[in-house]
Amino acid sequence: MTKGLFITLEGGEGSGKSTQIERLKERLEKQGYDVVATREPGGTPEAEKIRDLLVQRDGGRWTPMAEVLLFFTARIMHVEDLIKPALAEGKIVISDRFTDSTRAYQSAGHGLPADQIEAINALCLNGFEPDLTLILDIDPKTGIERSLKENQTGGTENEDRFEKLDLRFHENLRQGYLDIAGHEPARCKIIDARDGITQIADQIAQSVFDKISAR
Ligand SMILES: Nc1ncnc2c1ncn2[C@@H]1O[C@H](COP(=O)(O)OP(=O)(O)OP(=O)(O)O)[C@@H](O)[C@H]1O
Ligand SMILES: [Mg+2]
Incomplete structure (x- = not known):
């Protein structure tokens, strides 16, 4: 049975996840791979409804545990209805955030x-x-600046709840991601997100092709 490949992009706000997923999808499709790009929270109709609760302005004041349970409720639907079926068909699934975001945030x-x-x-x-x-x-200041710039030009949805948290939070978040990578070096690769978009895309593509050829 063919089995696909499940890739996730992680990192703080404005680190370039969405930009790089677009690039990676293009490159893989050029090589003939069947690619599904998706995101969390969301990715299926039920999970997108939960996304609305979590990320919109006035979306409620969830306790951290309540929030975690909502994220996992959405994630179960995402995995069962979209990710696993696509992998079973041999596709490459790329998700903008996954469980590591819950660990980090x-x-x-x-x-x-x-x-x-x-x-x-x-x-x-x-x-x-x-x-x-x-x-x-990326250092949180640079990331948040990038992402605020994007908001001003109307490039993203009105989903700024997480960006309003303070810098200290974002520094802990960054360290959280580095710790995850430290614990799981076989699965995780840290990419320096200060580089240019094409340079980063090259590095990411290289990591993905390395993973494909290692299987
Ligand atoms: N390597 C880069 N150098 C400079 N600017 C970049 C780079 N990568 C992305 N950007 C710009 O930074 C902004 C944020 O990028 P992007 O939306 O891809 O980040 P993100 O990680 O998806 O953010 P969010 O978590 O808010 O969804 C965009 O305006 C994008 O064009
Ligand atoms: Mg994004």
Whole structure:
């Protein structure tokens, strides 16, 4: 049976995830691969409804645990209805954020105990993890500046809830991502997100092709 490849892009706001997913999809399709690009929270109709609750202005004041459970509810639907079926068809699935975002934001950022998140993860996803995770690493100030610039030019949706959190939070978040990569070096690769868009795209493509040829 052919099995696809599940790739996730992670990193703070404005680190270039959406930009790079577009590039990577193009490159892989040029090489003849069947690619599905998706995002979290969201990716299926049910999960997109939960996304609205989580990311819109006036979306509610969830406690960190309530928030985690909403993220995982959306993630279960995303995995079962979209990601696994696409992988079973041999496709490459690229997701803009996945479980590492929950680890970084809710644990490293908001201080929820990591073992609680891992227990919920085990219960909900039963060990399902990406084959490759690319972590776009950038100092939070540069990332947030990029992302605010984009908002001003009307480039993104009105989903600025997470960007309003303070710089300290974003620094913890960044460290959280670096720690994840430190613990899982076989799955995770840190990419310096200060480089130019094409340079980063080259590095990401190289990592993906390395992973494909190693299988
Ligand atoms: N390497 C880069 N150098 C300079 N600017 C960049 C680079 N990559 C992306 N940008 C710009 O920075 C802004 C944010 O990029 P992008 O939307 O891809 O980030 P993101 O990680 O998806 O952010 P968010 O978490 O807010 O969705 C965009 O205006 C994009 O054009
Ligand atoms: Mg984005």
